[in-house]
Amino acid sequence: MTRNDASTKIIRLDERKAVSSEPVARGRRMGKTPKIIAITSGKGGVGKTNIVANLGFTLRRFGKKVLIFDADLGLGNLDVLLGLTPQYNLSHVIRGEKHLSEVIVTGPGGLKILPAASGIQDLTSLTKQERYLVFSQLDEFLHEFDIMLIDTAAGISSNVLYFNINSDEILIVATPEPTSITDAYAMMKVLSVKYSTDHFKLVVNAAASVQEADDVFRQLNLVADRFLNISMEYYGCILLDENIRKGVRQQRAVTEMAPLAVASRNFVALARKIASTPAPERRSGTTHWSMTEMPR
Numbered sequence: 619m620t621r622n623d624a625s626t627k628i629i630r631l632d633e634r635k636a637v638s639s640e641p642v643a644r645g646r647r648m649g650k651t652p653k654i655i656a657i658t659s660g661k662g663g664v665g666k667t668n669i670v671a672n673l674g675f676t677l678r679r680f681g682k683k684v685l686i687f688d689a690d691l692g693l694g695n696l697d698v699l700l701g702l703t704p705q706y707n708l709s710h711v712i713r714g715e716k717h718l719s720e721v722i723v724t725g726p727g728g729l730k731i732l733p734a735a736s737g738i739q740d741l742t743s744l745t746k747q748e749r750y751l752v753f754s755q756l757d758e759f760l761h762e763f764d765i766m767l768i769d770t771a772a773g774i775s776s777n778v779l780y781f782n783i784n785s786d787e788i789l790i791v792a793t794p795e796p797t798s799i800t801d802a803y804a805m806m807k808v809l810s811v812k813y814s815t816d817h818f819k820l821v822v823n824a825a826a827s828v829q830e831a832d833d834v835f836r837q838l839n840l841v842a843d844r845f846l847n848i849s850m851e852y853y854g855c856i857l858l859d860e861n862i863r864k865g866v867r868q869q870r871a872v873t874e875m876a877p878l879a880v881a882s883r884n885f886v887a888l889a890r891k892i893a894s895t896p897a898p899e900r901r902s903g904t905t906h907w908s909m910t911e912m913p914r
């Protein structure tokens with residue numbers, strides 16, 4: 619299927635309330651695409667999935683149309699975190715049984731989620747044609763959203779790098795633990811050296827105080843400034859908050875469960891920053907995912 623074929627096909631999502639019912643072709647003509655933000659860290663367990671879920675929920679409350687791509691393909695658990703049980707996933711798309719838009723589920727507040735794929739560990743296990751199928755289908759309805767958040771897996775696999783290099787912004791998550799700081803640095807290093815990524819945003823998670831979070835930024839910025847050709851922007855912090863764990867156990871975003879909790883207020887401040895920066899203009903109104911080779 620060519621890009622032109624794809625653009626003339628009118629695809630509608632299952633749940634239409636949170637998305638526009640305008641035909642696809644119109645959005646593409648206008649060149650509208652969402653801001654694509656990858657949330658990544660290098661080290662696992664630093665809070666990426668919680669950040670994605672809570673930013674998504676808060677951005678929805680601000681009236682933004684948000685799509686979350688659970689790109690932790692083999693082990694994704696965003697659906698579990700939000701108490702959802704998706705019926706379909708990417709594997710149904712690959713087998714040609716479903717269109718990607720039919721796989722999307724609706725979360726709290728009208729948040730749209732593309733669940734991880736059971737049976738597909740990462741994109742490298744797909745053929746070029748299969749990858750093209752997934753991302754050209756994504757391009758068909760992406761214009762209906764204002765923001766797409768990508769929850770990447772831990773590590774610096776080619777799968778994780780692929781999602782990062784295809785995003786408009788990379789949000790690095792680090793905690794005050796030295797292992798998290800070194801892994802965040804390693805992630806920025808590989809993206810800058812191999813793919814010339816030169817700008818990163820940092821969110822410090824699970825800090826005991828604002829001061830401790832500031833210190834993490836200072837440390838990372840110092841080494842990045844000295845050894846890498848990049849700029850780092852401090853985007854904010856999420857403090858250590860027991861309410862986050864409580865939310866995880868209840869399978870609810872803390873911003874929904876306890877909107878006045880410290881962490882929830884941190885998420886609101888962060889979401890406000892994201893909402894206030896416009897999406898980049900793309901000439902064709904589409905991304906270039908399907909054409910990008912897998913990083914090696």
Ligand SMILES: Nc1ncnc2c1ncn2[C@@H]1O[C@H](COP(=O)(O)OP(=O)(O)OP(=O)(O)O)[C@@H](O)[C@H]1O
Nearest residue numbers: 662663664665666667668772824857858859862863
């Ligand atoms: N600010 C915080 N305060 C307290 N607990 C937190 C905070 N952020 C995350 N957690 C806890 O840390 C755990 C890991 O969070 P999460 O699953 O979001 O990390 P992750 O980076 O997505 O992990 P993985 O790399 O395995 O995908 C969760 O159980 C969550 O409750």
Ligand SMILES: [Mg+2]
Nearest residue numbers: 666667690695
């Ligand atoms: Mg995760």
